[in-house]
Amino acid sequence: MTTGSTAVPRPAIDAALAGRLVDTQFPQWSALPLELLEPAGSDHVIYRLGDDLTVRLPRHADAIGQAAKEAAWLPRLAPHLPLAIPVPVAVGRPDFGYPWPWAVSRWLDGEVATAESLGDSPRAAVQLAEFLTALQACVPEDLPAVDGGADIAVGGEGLAGEPLAVRDRATRAAIAELDGVFDAAAMTELWDAALDAPAWDRPPVWFHGDFHTGNLLTVDGRLSAVIDFGGLGVGDPACDLMIAYTLMSAGSRSAFRTALGVDEATWTRGRGWALATGLNAYTTYAAVSPRVAAQTSRQITEALIG
Numbered sequence: 001m002t003t004g005s006t007a008v009p010r011p012a013i014d015a016a017l018a019g020r021l022v023d024t025q026f027p028q029w030s031a032l033p034l035e036l037l038e039p040a041g042s043d044h045v046i047y048r049l050g051d052d053l054t055v056r057l058p059r060h061a062d063a064i065g066q067a068a069k070e071a072a073w074l075p076r077l078a079p080h081l082p083l084a085i086p087v088p089v090a091v092g093r094p095d096f097g098y099p100w101p102w103a104v105s106r107w108l109d110g111e112v113a114t115a116e117s118l119g120d121s122p123r124a125a126v127q128l129a130e131f132l133t134a135l136q137a138c139v140p141e142d143l144p145a146v147d148g149g150a151d152i153a154v155g156g157e158g159l160a161g162e163p164l165a166v167r168d169r170a171t172r173a174a175i176a177e178l179d180g181v182f183d184a185a186a187m188t189e190l191w192d193a194a195l196d197a198p199a200w201d202r203p204p205v206w207f208h209g210d211f212h213t214g215n216l217l218t219v220d221g222r223l224s225a226v227i228d229f230g231g232l233g234v235g236d237p238a239c240d241l242m243i244a245y246t247l248m249s250a251g252s253r254s255a256f257r258t259a260l261g262v263d264e265a266t267w268t269r270g271r272g273w274a275l276a277t278g279l280n281a282y283t284t285y286a287a288v289s290p291r292v293a294a295q296t297s298r299q300i301t302e303a304l305i306g
Helices: 015-025 066-080 122-137 164-177 184-196 237-246 250-260 264-285 290-305
Strands: 034-036 044-049 053-058 088-092 102-106 205-207 216-219 222-226 233-235
Touching: 015 034, 015 044, 015 053, 015 088, 053 066, 066 088, 066 102, 066 122, 122 205, 122 222, 122 237, 122 250, 164 184, 164 264, 184 264, 184 290, 205 237, 237 250, 237 264, 237 290, 264 290
Parallel strands: none
Antiparallel strands: 034 044, 044 053, 053 102, 088 102, 205 233, 216 222
C-alpha cells in the first residue's frame, strides 16, 4: 500500500534480461522457457518460467522489499490459511544493470477473479471472509511480538500498517480532480466519515494490504488462491475490506460483512480505503488503461453505495 513514489528511474525489463538473471543465478532452471504474463500488476513484470515457476521483477523502487518480505513470512502464514498462497522458491540479486532483488515462486494455476463471475456469489464472499479471519488470527510461534507501534523490518520493508490519514492530501486532490466524473460531495462526505471513524483499538493483526480482484485466482469458477502479498503487514485490517467494493455486489457484500463480523467503525474505514485506493488507481492509470478505468470506476461507485 505505497503512498509515494521515488525518483529512481524505472529499469528496462524484457525477456532477455529475465533470462540472463535466471541463467546466471539459478542455472538449474536455465533451460526453461520464459513467457510474459499480461496484464501484470503495477508493481512487477511477471514471467512464467517453465510449467511450475514464475519470475517477478519489481518495476519501481517502492516494490523492492516485497521479494524478501514474502520469502520471510508466506511460508509461516500458509499452513494457517484456507486458500492457497504463493510459495517463494528463491530471491535473486541485482545484476546486468537491473538494480533490485527479484523473486522466483511456484506457479499457481487459475484465472483472475472478476466481479462478473463472482460478484453476486455469497459463497465466494463467505470464503473471503474466512480467509481474512484466518489471516488475522495467525500468530506463528516464531513470529516476534508485535505491538501497536512496531515496524518489523524485513528486507528493508516494514510491516507496520499506515493510518488512513496519510492519504488525506492525495485523496482530497483526487476528489477535486475528478469532480464531474464522480460525485465530489458524496466522496468528500465518505472520506470525512472514514477519517472521523474511531481508530482500530484492538491488538494489531495481519492484513494482506492489496486485497482486490486482481490478486484472487479461481479454478472452475471457484476461489482457489490469494496472490501478491507485497502489501502484507500488521495493524488495522480495514484496508482489506476493499475487496467488498472491487468484487462484490450489495447482497454478497452483506454476507461478507456478516461472516467477518465487522464493526461499524472498521467498515467505515474500509470504505475509506476503497475510495482512496480506487481514486489513486483511477487518476494514475485510467487514461492509459480502459480495464483499470472500468475496475476503479466500479470500486469508487460501490464504496459510495456502502
